[in-house]
Amino acid sequence: MLRLLFLIPAVLCLLWYLYLRHQGYSLAQGKQGFIYILMFSAVIGAFYTLMLWLTHL
Numbered sequence: 828m829l830r831l832l833f834l835i836p837a838v839l840c841l842l843w844y845l846y847l848r849h850q851g852y853s854l855a856q857g858k859q860g861f862i863y864i865l866m867f868s869a870v871i872g873a874f875y876t877l878m879l880w881l882t883h884l
Contacts, residue, residue, distance in 0.1 A: 832875065836868035 840861060847857040 832872060835871060836864055839864045839868070 843857060843860050843864060844854070847854065847860075
């Protein structure tokens with residue numbers, strides 16, 4: 828399951844891209860959304876890394 832974590836930001840970015848295209852926005856206008864998605868995914872990754880480290884002590 829851990830090996831599939833890279834799919835979280837990929838799927839979220841794809842969904843954000845599709846939303847931007849559907850609403851008629853450019854990628855430059857949606858850049859902040861991509862940044863939020865990547866930050867959110869980094870927090871999830873850090874949490875799972877911490878939990879993995881704590882449970883293997």
